């Protein structure tokens with residue numbers, strides 16, 4: 060009964076929902092610098108027109124977070140929907156076939172920056188709040204909406220700030236972050252955990268001199284080369300952890316969508332990318348991605364700088380990476396400093412964490428009835444059973460899981476990560492509409 064009401068309501072208002080999403084895409088919120096307040100104001104107007112109260116928390120220059128809820132009671136069951144308002148900059152706009160702020164509709168898709176990541180998911184969540192309000196269903200809990208800033212640059216001022224300042228007195232029993240989880244050609248994914256990421260700068264500081272008398276100096280590029288050759292020792296110092304889902308478990312998740320195991324194995328053999336995704340999810344990864352050093356062909360370089368990118372499993376932290384790296388460098392006989400400067404005669408290595416996003420994972424997902432409900436709603440609406448998966452990149456979920464605010468935090472939303480951050484980013488309109496159905500139906504089931 061409620062279900063029919065909701066599905067009817069969505070069919071009737073399809074065009075309005077599409078226009079609202081286009082409005083969000085057309086509202087510029089490139090991060091950096093952010094400008095999320097532009098989007099917050101559009102959302103506020105939309106919610107207030109639907110008689111839903113909404114608070115904006117401005118900060119910095121034209122930036123803001125937004126909080127809203129179905130009603131004013133927070134002492135019963137709460138379901139929290141989270142979506143970020145910032146998008147990555149468009150890069151070279153000339154390369155876009157449809158301008159990034161145009162939200163052009165072509166071939167049943169909407170094109171534009173943020174269509175997939177994640178104004179599509181954010182719009183769907185906001186709309187589901189409006190639908191619940193309008194239909195005035197008898198619910199015994201509250202649906203909360205947190206539209207946040209700063210996700211693309213770590214979330215400290217977005218989800219992190221909201222947790223400490225708005226949600227500190229409001230508990231949540233289940234959190235959904237509306238990030239794109241399409242895994243085409245596979246069915247939709249429900250993401251239960253993420254790997255962490257650390258971007259580490261390593262600077263070797265040697266002593267400069269003329270190349271004709273190299274023994275008077277200390278070659279910083281050679282120092283870096285020593286470190287690089289020993290990088291495999293890094294893992295010895297890292298804590299040994301089991302991946303949240305083993306390779307076999309991940310394969311099993313994927314295989315259920317194929318008619319039989321033989322078909323799946325054949326496809327797996329042919330599609331190297333599937334194998335790579337599976338194994339990336341189950342292991343620690345380290346990569347040296349940038350390096351520069353030297354100023355002139357006849358000068359011994361006194362400085363060499365490298366950037367490393369680490370992908371961590373839940374249980375491994377930024378601190379672990381830093382400590383392991385320090386040990387490796389000290390074992391080579393070099394001092395490690397936290398300051399980049401010293402006298403020109405100092406030989407040392409300087410380490411700096413440039414970016415970090417910690418890994419996180421919902422341990423007890425297998426025992427959750429709520430997750431089962433969510434899984435079956437997605438299966439019904441998308442006409443294919445979704446699969447449980449781990450994200451190889453980091454997201455705002457770590458703020459909820461790692462602070463123990465709410466372990467049952469999942470990622471689910473319209474769009475495919477493959478088109479996120481890319482030129483001509485798009486969302487398939489039906490996918491967007493289907494996600495509105497999922498968010499609305501689940502909220503009703505959860506808060507009944």
Ligand SMILES: [Zn+2]
Nearest residue numbers: 143176177238
């Ligand atoms: Zn995103």
